[in-house]
Amino acid sequence: MAKTVVEASHAVAEAVKLCKVEVCPMYPITPSTHIPETISEFVADGELKSAMINVESEHSAASAVVGAAAAGSRTFTATSSQGLALMFEILPITSGMRLPTVMAVANRALSAPISIWNDHSDAVSARDQGWIQLWVESSQEALDSVIQGYKISEDRKVQLPVMVCFDGFTLTHVFEPVDIPSQQKVDSFLPKFRASHVLDPKKPLTMGPIGFPNSFMHFKEQQQEAMINSIDVIKKANKEFGTAFGRKYGSGLVDLYKMGDAEYAVMGMGTLCGTARVAVDKLRKQGKKAGLIKLRSLRPFPKKELQSAIKNLNALAVIDRHISLGQEGPLFTDVRSAVYCNDITINSYIAGLGGRDITIKHFEKAFADLEAGKQKGEWLF
Amino acid sequence: MVLEEIRFHGRGGQGAVTSTQVLAIAAFKAGKYSQAFPNFGVERTGAPVESYVRISEKPINLRQQVYDPDYVIVLDSSLLDAVDVTKGLQKNGIVIVNTDKPKEQIKKKLGNYKIYSLNITKIALEVIGKPFVNIASLGAFCALNKAVPLKALDEAIEELFTARGKAKVAEFNKKAAKAVFEATK
DSSP: OOEEEEEHHHHHHHHHHHTTOSEEEEOOOTTSTHHHHHHHHHHHTTSSOOEEEEOSSHHHHHHHHHHHHHTTOOBEEEEOHHHHHHHGGGHHHHHHTTOOOEEEEEEOOOSSSOOOSOOSHHHHHTTTSSOEEEEOOSHHHHHHHHHHHHHHHTOTTTOOOEEEEEETTTTTTOEEEEEOOOHHHHHHHSOOOOOSSOOOTTSOOOOSOOOOTTTHHHHHHHHHHHHHHHHHHHHHHHHHHHHHHSOOOTTSSEEEESOTTOSEEEEEOTTHHHHHHHHHHHHHHTTOOEEEEEEOEEESOOHHHHHHHHTTOSEEEEEESSOOTTSOOHHHHHHHHHTTTSOOEEEEEEEOGGGOOOOHHHHHHHHHHHHTTOOOEEEEO | OOOEEEEEEEETTSOHHHHHHHHHHHHHHTTOEEEEEEOOSOOOTTSEEEEEEEEESSOOOOOSOOOSOSEEEESOGGGGGTSOTTTTOOTTOEEEEEOSSOHHHHHHHHOSSEEEEEOHHHHHHHHHSSOOOTTHHHHHHHHHOTTSOHHHHHHHHHHHHGGGTOHHHHHHHHHHHHHHHHHOO
């Protein structure tokens, strides 16, 4: 298939089809709904041979993913907001049992007040549960990251679940040109899933048993080791994807835009990076040395890459689409911890909560603060 | 052609979102980059809705909402009393209104923009016997914006409807769009 104009959610479903996902337990929730809708069409039309399980809740969807992945299937589900919150109990079980899977999270604010609109509170709140998190900016990147996601997740050095996070409405409901790769190309990039351990009545084994105090910590140590291993695997998957499909996303971990000679930069995740690119272009035309650091991988957090990206900057503005209430923007906390020994001003901005738009003007203000040497921690409305 | 932004005003159920999808596909078929998205709200039948399209020569990175469109297309003239349809519209912006009122009367209401007052409902009824205006209105856009020719619109209609087994819907939408295209002066 060539480039065609489709909705981002449709593009994600196309990726699921191309990856020949075998089991899709689904419980639709706005704004992720178009993903299960499209997948069920593919299954009904015989385009995708997959067990589409209509479960009774997101908790069940996540649990069915665990069961099917343990039995050696390639699995997928999608959710948003409160749906992800209801899955929370199963998130550390999936990662703790070292089960490869990919889940698309159409990011939406957590209630209350009820909001169906975008922010990053759902997935960022789940960042400590052992899932790799890739944050994407465009429909194309959403499709490509699902394919890359399986490659990373199923790598024997990793064997961890992957969340592909894409902004609810701001991306999920956008129609734009997308290159849907051929089945043949995807097949040669992504071999059939072969699980390292499979639940099989003929060769019984126990998965996810109790971890007594003398072993539990070792499991966590291994998960952390797998996360650290995934740094190179994410980079490699992105690079190989580039060779096979002719496009890639920065290093796979971070995507730097006009950072070569930048003196000031903004940093964030998701669709806000697209608007930030336009703001950077505008400022560059005015002769200002502006740049953008798009964080693609929140977990694992690419400390070294960030340290090198910011080393020549005068100042950096971190835009969080979430707040750790009682502390600060979680991305800001992570960035400051990664670069604490660098002599650089880092400002924190909370923006775009519950569907509040993030505009070029917001970035212009952030850059103006940086240039004026103003040290800020504030909310952009 | 730099970036152009188009805002559609309709009522829930009129198909304003489908219009934007078709226009985005048409623009892409005409060799442009495009992006379409609805107003991210809670849709209810009959309530005022908005949807948007961006068209550009270059890939579109911008993800903010549309605030200062170059074009406004109003599918239901009763919205003129309910919604500020020219909000943020560029000074030399173009307004296409589906109405049975003459241009002067609409101009008096909306101000000094390039206004095209077209009875799209009447044309649709005459040509296809149904008051479907969402795709038909795109004929006016193609008449006014040379970047998206009628041929590209036809192809987009084919892609969206024929591919989904709705060849009949495609046929009458193409007819209606052509009639509106010809009526746009």
